[in-house]
Amino acid sequence: MRHLRALCAIADAGSLHKAARQLGMSQPSLTTQLRRIENSLGAELFSRDRTGCLPTPLGRSVLSRARPLVADMAALVTETRAAVARTEGPGLRVGSTASRALPGWLRRLRQRLPGADVGLRVDVSANALLSTVAAGQLDVAFVHEVEGCPLRVPEGLQRRVLVAREPQFVSLARDHPAAASPVVDLADLARDHWMVDPTVDGEWDGLRRVLAAAGIDPPLLHGDYHTAASLIVLGEAVAPCQPTSVPREDMAIRPLRGDPLAVRLLLYARPGTALDTLYAELSAAYREAALRAAPYREWLRRQGAAAGLSVGPCMMAV
Structure with a gap:
């Protein structure tokens, strides 16, 4: 199944480089994996050149059989995990990309929701976390979106903007x-x-x-x-x-002069989740982390925002 997912990712992305990023692996590793698959079949599945990868006729035939299998397996995993979650009782399943606000957020959530079992999943891929929320495997995800590189957001998720430009x-x-x-x-x-x-x-x-x-x-x-x-x-x-x-x-x-590199900090949740409560606790945790870091504190002071730092409208303006 891992090989089939890799073939589908290469076909969808159109290049080994993009597919490797989507799969969370290095391009050399994916190239080696594809070579092994093709060697085992005795034929090329993709033609490769400077513009990317295109399925060969045999590749298209293999993909036509692989896609339903990959989709069925994904559905099976999603349904099984959802069933397990229903039997485990009340809880809050939190996802996040790397953030120094995360420990403070978890601490505040456990204090605010003493009866809830707060679980955590950390992933380098914001897109993977959003897909997991949409699939019902997470309740909420705190992610960052690199400026100029929009995330693939599934339909139906609730959103709050924590910082419009960090x-x-x-x-x-x-x-x-x-x-x-x-x-x-x-x-x-x-x-x-x-x-x-x-x-x-x-x-x-x-x-x-x-x-x-x-x-x-x-x-x-x-x-x-x-x-x-x-x-x-x-x-x-x-x-x-x-x-x-x-x-x-x-x-x-x-800091870099002119702040050329920036991200947007976003909170996504499934419908029916207490998003306002989660957002309020995350805002407070981010404020703590921001003021604890001396270079960021100084940057905020130079921007004229340090005196009344509060995540939300104030921080969104910086």
Whole structure:
């Protein structure tokens, strides 16, 4: 079934690179998987060139049989999980992309809803979380949407905007020359290796677009942000980061001049969920995280928003 899902993803995306991001894996891994499938069948399923991947006649035949099987398996999993959820009694199933507001939000939810069993799922893919909410496997999802890279939002979900435009900062070694300035110009990082996680929806495309608009073409590395941190402190790379990131002794967090990188923070829920309550607790948790991070606090002060910081209309304006 894993092989069939991969074939359908490649056909739908039209390229190995895009399909790999949707599947949450690296392009080399997907390329190797496709090669093994084709070797086992003894024929090519896709023709590949610079413009992408197109199914061969045999590929179209295989896909016509694979799609119903993949759809039936997805429906079976969804129905089974929904049945399990009904038997487990009351609870709140929370999904989230990475956020430093998440621990405070969970703490507040458990205090606000003492009788509820609050479960958590963290995923790098906002699109995957939204699909899971729509399928009834999660009640609510807190996600970020990279500017210029709209999420695929299923119909019927409720939405609240937490922050309309949250600037993304940059993390760099404490002794990096650019770290001496309170605000960093992209041009000062033109010769650095930029590291980005391609499995995070929109992050790779968003960064490439911003760098191209600035007229710079630095070398880019693919990897998760845990790996990035170890390279950053050695001065081997720089990386985008959330403004709520707290500086370390060996790592500096700086805003970028003009705030070219940004995301929108969104809360989605199934109909019938107490979205206003969830939103209020998330707003308070985000406010705590924002004020705890000195670089973000200073950025807000410069924007004239720190004095009356409150997530919602005030934060949406910054």
